[in-house]
Every structure is written in structure tokens, then in C-alpha cells.
Amino acid sequence: MAKCTPGGISGYAGEEIALTGCLGQRHIGCAMKDGILHVEGTPGNAIAAYLDGGSIYVDGNVQDAAADTMNAGLLAVRGSAGDALAYGMRGGRVYVLGDVGYRAGVHMKAYGEHRGVLVVGGRTGSFLGEYLAGGIIIVLGLGHEGEDITGHFCGSGMYAGTIYLRTVRTVRNLSDKLVMRSVPASELDQVVRPVVEDFASVFSIPVDRCLEGGFIAIEADESKSYSQLYAAV
Amino acid sequence: MRRYRIGMYEGCISCLRCARECSFGAITVDKDRKLSFHHDRCTDCQRCVSFCPTGTVYITEDANRFRHNGLFGEDDIREIILQADTGGVLLSSMGAPGSRVPIYFDRMLLNASQVTNPSIDPLREPMETAVYLGRRPEGIRRDADGDIVDNLPPHLELDVPIMFSAMSYGAMSLNVHKALAKAAESLGTCWNTGEGGLHEGLYPYRRNTIVQVASGRFGVHATYLETAAAIEIKIGQGAKPGIGGHLTGRKIVGDVSKTRMVPPGLDAISSAPHHDIYSIEDLAQLVMSIKEATHHAKPVIVKVAAVHNIAPIASGIARSGADIISIDGYRGGTGAAPRRIRDNVGIPIELAIAVVDQRLREERIRDRVSVIASGGIRNSSDVVKAIALGADAVSIGTAALCALGCHICASCHTGRCAWGLATQDAELAGRLDPEKGAQRLVNLVNAWTREIREFMGGMGIDSIEALRGNRLALRGVGLNTKELEILGIGHAGE
Structure with a gap:
């Protein structure tokens, strides 16, 4: 199997590379800037860390710390993802068709033209989107309609950005600094639908099923709670 | 109740310079061009004192004090009142004053050669102050032709064993970063x-x-990592071990926003833990992903605060694949930290260096990593003592800021630094000329380096690396047996 070295794809702009029989090799596509990488098998931890462009398609499960501090590009996983997915992700798209582990989307953010977008087809573990500072997280819960799909403490400490959950009515241990609201049709069409259509297109699944049932949104309240903690000596 | 009192000796020429220099509104000019003093706003930053052309302005502690109490001191009462007023966590800046915690640097004395093993004159003899930070190769390898294989891991090469500590753009003005970069x-x-x-x-x-x-x-992205000489993973900071950071949205403006890649006005929260690091194995993974992203061409540093179990923590870091461990001690500075944390969590850097160096030697992994010490390094003798205890090099933060004008008024968190250092106010930041600032930093480090050479020469050592962990060069004064044991030094006179 070819070994993917840092930036190694950048010299092959416009070409596609396929890695087959992948079995636990870590750091694949680390800091990749462009090109297209197909991975078949089970890559190890930290795939797509610092991804700065290009696309990585994984036909299998990815392990922990995928898309760490990702800046741009696409990571699409036709399978499930481990813990700490998309930590500190600032830009680009991370699509996972299956489930993801604990602490997905922690410290995700947005700046200027950069906006981290994380879409999960299945369910997530606890602590989804903690300290969210920007960008959007969409959890579709396909096959789990009406069930709990995010575990405990979803969005704790978040202060910007939005988490969208499909067909969910309650979230366990939601911080009192967060507000939960239904998503109006205009927001659904302008914000959620384009992303979900792209997600469905990447995995060739029906988009209507991904959108049916309505969404709720979780956001930080207006209290700016961090700013109110202190008394200057 | 006011803390400081602004006063005037005779001789004021009413130039109003003091009012122009005061950034805290403690000295203002009324409509009749007369000075008004608002003593309660004074932080004792001494900008007005420094710039008064006639030397007539002075600041004193206000004579009105709380009634003396052997248990509740002045600060205790003030802070209780403030917290009763606001319900807030006490926030302060700079390092812990340390008055109630021993400063071990001041209780250790250095050795010098007499008669035998004569001292060296640094004015005449070459004295090597360069240090190389990073993993040492485990052995020399030769290829089939007998030529030496270059298996040297990436290193930081420093001409002097003194670096400048981490101080972020946002907490500091850009001119401070310019001065530090130019000086470095x-x-x-x-x-x-x-x-x-x-x-x-x-x-x-x-x-x-x-x-x-x-x-x-x-502000972390692939280009940022590639642009560096080394990359430091910050786990902890001496001023606030176990505590995250919060840069208020008021300071996220203009280029600070662009550089941090955080929208203007939005708070920037650094959580206490890295949520992707729950073990040494997780740390090893982050170390390796950074190395992968930078072609294995740059050393990776892991910075931690000096805490109770620092020795096994350092051992774990050494085994994580990091090339350098940076340890920040109890007295380390900060732009903003909860005061109770700052003053009550962590251990002095002197003890941390000693136990880490000892532990790494015992485990025979000392050459896998270099050790940087920081947190209260005030002068060249502190540098020499830190290295003799086991550090490879030191970092200075507060001392560097003092070279740039800081008078340690501990008001960094207000964003109104009168010396133009801890501020994003354009007028205030413009008070620091980065060229002159850089020259002052160069002067400071050059002066310390000359003094370090004198220390080395006095001990009969001509290379700073020969001093590393040379604890025979140190003796304690007024320390108990346990303290001497932890520091690994004898008592003066032994």
C-alpha cells in the first residue's frame, strides 16, 4: 500500500490516489493541500489532521482524532468515526454517514470565508460540539427518528455556531446557557438544506429522507457567560 | 477604598504630560487646564512618574489602611469586599508575588574555583553559551561504506540559553511581538x-x-506549523495550571481577529484540557500528527505547568515522542488568570527542574528530551541556577516585558496598559517602538550572557552545557533536609 506522506498529495494536483487494504495506518492525508484520496479499509487515528484542501473519501470506519484542526477540504466517511472528530475544525466539510464517538466537533469555529461544517448521518456520543465557537453541526439520526441521538452535555460551553438535530425533542443535560428552538422553513431552506443535499449527494442517498421530520437548533444564549465570570483585582 | 495616592512635589510646570500618559483615567485635565487626580483609578503603573519632565509627580500607597489584623491582611479584606460587590472570580495578571512561598533561587548559592581547578577569564578564553534543544541520537550509525549516517533529530540551535516566553498576540500588542521577534x-x-x-x-x-x-x-493551520522553527503544544501554564484561557471579545479586533481566525468581538475560549488528549498515548498522537504535518523537520515541545507530580508527567512526555519539555513554574506570568489559582496552584520552578532532571536521568531517558524552565526567572543568576539544577535553557516573559517598559502593575487584563504592551488600543500600542524595544531586549540578554560567562568562568566551566544538572555547583542556605534532598544539593558549608 502506498504511504501517504505529509503534503505528498499536493504534488499530484488533479490526480486521484487510492489506498486499499488500509489497516490502522495513522495520519493519512495529514496537512494535505489538494488532490483526491480514496481510502479503502480502516485508517488509523488522525486521518485528515490539518487538512488544508482536497478531498479524502473513506470506505470504512475512521478512528479517533480525524480532521483535527482542519482548515479546508472534504473528509467523507462511508462508515463511522471514533472520538474527538473534527477537533478545532475551522473550515471545510466533514461528512460521516454512520455514527461518531464522544467529543465530536469540540472547539469548531468559523472565520471569514472559513466555516466548519460537520454532518453526521447516524448518532453521536456525548459532549458533541462543546466550546463550539462557530460553524454548524448537523446530526441526522437516520434510523433513530425521535430517539436521543447526541448523548449527554451536547454543546456545553458553546458560545457561537449552531447545532442542528433532526427529529429530536429533548437533549439530555443541556446547559442552561444554551437555547433550543425549532428551525423555521426559511432557515431550513437557506442553511440546512444545501448542506444536507451536498451530504446526500456525496453518499448517493435520498436527500428527502435526510430532511424529513423537522429540525431543532441549539445555540448559545445572549448572556456571554464567560465575560461575566470575573472581578478584576 | 483607594489603594494608591497620586501626589505632586513643588515645581509642576503644568505641561499636562502626566494626564496624557495616564491610560487609566487617574489623572485628567479639567476645563480650566488644571489637573484632577482620581486616586481610585490609579494602578501604580508609574507611567506618569516616568514621563514627568520635572520629576514632580509621585505615587504612594494611600495612608488610609484597614485596621491591622494578624489574620486578615489588606488584600484579604479588599478582595472580600470586591467579591461581595460583584460575585465575580478574582482576576489578576503577572506572576504570583510569591511572598509566602519560598523563592528557592534566593536560597541557593553558586560555587567558584579557588587555587585548584582554576577559574577561567571569560574576557580572554572562549566561553560557549550555545545550546542545542532536542532529542539526542541514541548512537552513531554507519552505512555500508563506513560513512556516518546523519540520524540527528531536528534541533533548536540557540546562541544563548535564554528564550522569550509564550505571550500571545491579543494579550500583547503587535509591537511587542515585533520587538521579541527582532530581538530573537x-x-x-x-x-x-x-x-x-x-x-x-x-x-x-x-x-x-x-x-x-x-x-x-x-490561528493554527498547516502554513502556521510550517512557518515555525519549532512547535509547542501548550498543555499548561505556570500562572494557571489546570485552567484554560479567555481572551475577551473586546480584544479580538482587527489583525488580532485575522491572526487568531476568530470573528471580531467574539470571545476566544481555550478550554482547560485539550479534549483530544486524555492520556500520554493521545499526546503522542498529537505530537506525531504535528511531525507528520511538518515533514519531521521541526522539534515538538510540550509545555506543562509545574505541579505536584511533574516528574512522572515529564517522563510520560519524554516517552510521547516530544523533543523538548517546557516547564512553567508557580511564579510564571500571565495576561489574566484567576488570582486564587495563580497564587495557590503549582510548585516553584526550582523544585520542578530538580525532580524532572533527576527522574529522567534515573530512567535513562534524559537525552531523549531537552528541558526548558520558566516562571520567575529574574536575572542571570537565576538562569545559571536553573541550568545547574538541570534545565537546558530558560524562557523569560516578565523580565522581557520589564525591558520593554513594564512596571508590573498587574493590570494586563484591563487592556489599558499604559506602556503599550498588554493592549490593543492603537494609541497605547504606538507607545512601544519595536526597534527600540528590540534593542533593549538585545541589551538585556547580552548583559545577562556576559554575567553568565562570568559565573561559568568562576566555576572553571567553559561550556554552558557542562553546567546542566551540575548540582555540585549549588549549595542551599536556610533550607531543611527535605528541601535539600528534593533539590539534590548540599547545604552551604558542606
């Missing part, structure tokens, strides 16, 4: 961006720049 380049050492990213205008100083990756990942 001139001195052949490194400065450290802190966790707020690296301004693009400073990319030319890449060979002298350490970039930081902290839990918030502000």
Missing part, C-alpha cells in the same frame, strides 16, 4: 507566539519563531 533574530534565540497565532508580517522571523498549539487551536 539578533540574539540567535527564539521567541514564542503563544496561542494567538502568528501575524503574517512576522513570517520572515520563522527561523527564530516557536509557534504554539493550544486547546483552542487559534
Whole structure:
């Protein structure tokens, strides 16, 4: 199997590379800037860390710390993802068709033209989107309609950005600094639908099923709670 | 109740300079061009005192004090009142004053040669102050032709064993970063961006720049990592071990926003832990992913605060694949930290260096990592003592800021630094000329280096690396048996 070295794809702009029989090799596509990488098998931890462009398609499960501090590009996983997915992700798209582990989307953010977008087809573990500072997280819960799909403490400490959950009515241990609201049709069409259509297109699944049932949104309240903690000596 | 009182000796020429220099509104000018003093706003930053052309302005502690109490001191009562007023966590700046915790540097004395093993005259003999930070190769290998295989891991090469500590853009003004970068380049050492990213205008100083990756990942991207001489993963900070950071949205403006890649006005939160690091194995993974992203061409530093179990923590870091461990002690500075944490959590850097060096030697992994010590290094003798205890090099933060004008008024968190250092106010930041600032930093480090050479010469040592962990060069004064044991030194007279 070819070994993917840092930036190694950048010299092959416009070409596609396929890695087959992948079995636990870590750091694949680390800091990749462009090109297209197909991975078949089970890559190890930290795939797509610092991804700065290009696309990585994984036909299998990815392990922990995928898309760490990702800046741009696409990571699409036709399978499930481990813990700490998309930590500190600032830009680009991370699509996972299956489930993801604990602490997905922690410290995700947005700046200027950069906006981290994380879409999960299945369910997530606890602590989804903690300290969210920007960008959007969409959890579709396909096959789990009406069930709990995010575990405990979803969005704790978040202060910007939005988490969208499909067909969910309650979230366990939601911080009192967060507000939960239904998503109006205009927001659904302008914000959620384009992303979900792209997600469905990447995995060739029906988009209507991904959108049916309505969404709720979780956001930080207006209290700016961090700013109110202190008394200057 | 006011803390300080602004006074005037006779001789004021009413130039009003003091009012123009005061950034806290403690001295203002009324409509009749007369000075008004608002003593309660004074932070004792001494900007007015320094710039008064006639030397007539002075600041004193206010004579009105709380009634003396052997248990509740002045600060205790003031802070209780403030917290009763606001319900807030006490926030302060700079390092812990340390008055109630021993400063072990002051209780150790250095050795000098007499008669036998004569001292060396540093004015005449070459004295090597360069240090190389990073993993040492485990052995010399030769290829089939007998030629030596270059298996040297990446290193930081410093001409002096003194670097500048991590202080982020946002907490500090850009002019401070410019001064630090220019000085580091001139001195052949490194400065450290802190966790707020690296301004693009400073990319030319890449060979002298350490970039930081902290839990918030502000300004971290592939180009940022590639631009550095070394990359530092910040786990902890001496002023606030176990505590995250919070740069208020008021300071996220203009280029600070662009460099941190955080929208203007939005708070920048660094959580206490990295949520992707729950074990040494997780740390090893982050170390390796950074190395992969930078072609294994740059050393990776892991910075931790000095805490109770620092020795096994350092051992774990050494085994994580990191090339350098940076340890920040109890008295380390900060732009803002909860005061109770700052003053009550962590251990002095002197003890931490000693136990880490000892532990790594016992485990025979001392050559896998270099050790940087920081947190209260005030002068060249502190540097020499830190190295004799086991550090490879030191970092200075507060001392560097003092060279740039700081008078340690501990008001960094207000964003109104009158010396133009801890501020994003354009007028205030303009008070620091980065060229002059850089020259003052160069002067400071050159002066310390001359003094270090004198110390080395006095001990009969001609290379700073020969001093590392040479604890026979140290003796304690007024320390108990346990303290001497931890420091690994004898008592003076032994």
C-alpha cells in the first residue's frame, strides 16, 4: 500500500490516489493541500489532521482524532468515526454517514470565508460540539427518528455556531446557557438544506429522507457567560 | 477604598504630560487646564512618574489602611469586599508575588574555583553559551561504506540559553511581538507566539519563531506549523495550571481577529484540557500528527505547568515522542488568570527542574528530551541556577516585558496598559517602538550572557552545557533536609 506522506498529495494536483487494504495506518492525508484520496479499509487515528484542501473519501470506519484542526477540504466517511472528530475544525466539510464517538466537533469555529461544517448521518456520543465557537453541526439520526441521538452535555460551553438535530425533542443535560428552538422553513431552506443535499449527494442517498421530520437548533444564549465570570483585582 | 495616592512635589510646570500618559483615567485635565487626580483609578503603573519632565509627580500607597489584623491582611479584606460587590472570580495578571512561598533561587548559592581547578577569564578564553534543544541520537550509525549516517533529530540551535516566553498576540500588542521577534533574530534565540497565532508580517522571523498549539487551536493551520522553527503544544501554564484561557471579545479586533481566525468581538475560549488528549498515548498522537504535518523537520515541545507530580508527567512526555519539555513554574506570568489559582496552584520552578532532571536521568531517558524552565526567572543568576539544577535553557516573559517598559502593575487584563504592551488600543500600542524595544531586549540578554560567562568562568566551566544538572555547583542556605534532598544539593558549608 502506498504511504501517504505529509503534503505528498499536493504534488499530484488533479490526480486521484487510492489506498486499499488500509489497516490502522495513522495520519493519512495529514496537512494535505489538494488532490483526491480514496481510502479503502480502516485508517488509523488522525486521518485528515490539518487538512488544508482536497478531498479524502473513506470506505470504512475512521478512528479517533480525524480532521483535527482542519482548515479546508472534504473528509467523507462511508462508515463511522471514533472520538474527538473534527477537533478545532475551522473550515471545510466533514461528512460521516454512520455514527461518531464522544467529543465530536469540540472547539469548531468559523472565520471569514472559513466555516466548519460537520454532518453526521447516524448518532453521536456525548459532549458533541462543546466550546463550539462557530460553524454548524448537523446530526441526522437516520434510523433513530425521535430517539436521543447526541448523548449527554451536547454543546456545553458553546458560545457561537449552531447545532442542528433532526427529529429530536429533548437533549439530555443541556446547559442552561444554551437555547433550543425549532428551525423555521426559511432557515431550513437557506442553511440546512444545501448542506444536507451536498451530504446526500456525496453518499448517493435520498436527500428527502435526510430532511424529513423537522429540525431543532441549539445555540448559545445572549448572556456571554464567560465575560461575566470575573472581578478584576 | 483607594489603594494608591497620586501626589505632586513643588515645581509642576503644568505641561499636562502626566494626564496624557495616564491610560487609566487617574489623572485628567479639567476645563480650566488644571489637573484632577482620581486616586481610585490609579494602578501604580508609574507611567506618569516616568514621563514627568520635572520629576514632580509621585505615587504612594494611600495612608488610609484597614485596621491591622494578624489574620486578615489588606488584600484579604479588599478582595472580600470586591467579591461581595460583584460575585465575580478574582482576576489578576503577572506572576504570583510569591511572598509566602519560598523563592528557592534566593536560597541557593553558586560555587567558584579557588587555587585548584582554576577559574577561567571569560574576557580572554572562549566561553560557549550555545545550546542545542532536542532529542539526542541514541548512537552513531554507519552505512555500508563506513560513512556516518546523519540520524540527528531536528534541533533548536540557540546562541544563548535564554528564550522569550509564550505571550500571545491579543494579550500583547503587535509591537511587542515585533520587538521579541527582532530581538530573537539578533540574539540567535527564539521567541514564542503563544496561542494567538502568528501575524503574517512576522513570517520572515520563522527561523527564530516557536509557534504554539493550544486547546483552542487559534490561528493554527498547516502554513502556521510550517512557518515555525519549532512547535509547542501548550498543555499548561505556570500562572494557571489546570485552567484554560479567555481572551475577551473586546480584544479580538482587527489583525488580532485575522491572526487568531476568530470573528471580531467574539470571545476566544481555550478550554482547560485539550479534549483530544486524555492520556500520554493521545499526546503522542498529537505530537506525531504535528511531525507528520511538518515533514519531521521541526522539534515538538510540550509545555506543562509545574505541579505536584511533574516528574512522572515529564517522563510520560519524554516517552510521547516530544523533543523538548517546557516547564512553567508557580511564579510564571500571565495576561489574566484567576488570582486564587495563580497564587495557590503549582510548585516553584526550582523544585520542578530538580525532580524532572533527576527522574529522567534515573530512567535513562534524559537525552531523549531537552528541558526548558520558566516562571520567575529574574536575572542571570537565576538562569545559571536553573541550568545547574538541570534545565537546558530558560524562557523569560516578565523580565522581557520589564525591558520593554513594564512596571508590573498587574493590570494586563484591563487592556489599558499604559506602556503599550498588554493592549490593543492603537494609541497605547504606538507607545512601544519595536526597534527600540528590540534593542533593549538585545541589551538585556547580552548583559545577562556576559554575567553568565562570568559565573561559568568562576566555576572553571567553559561550556554552558557542562553546567546542566551540575548540582555540585549549588549549595542551599536556610533550607531543611527535605528541601535539600528534593533539590539534590548540599547545604552551604558542606
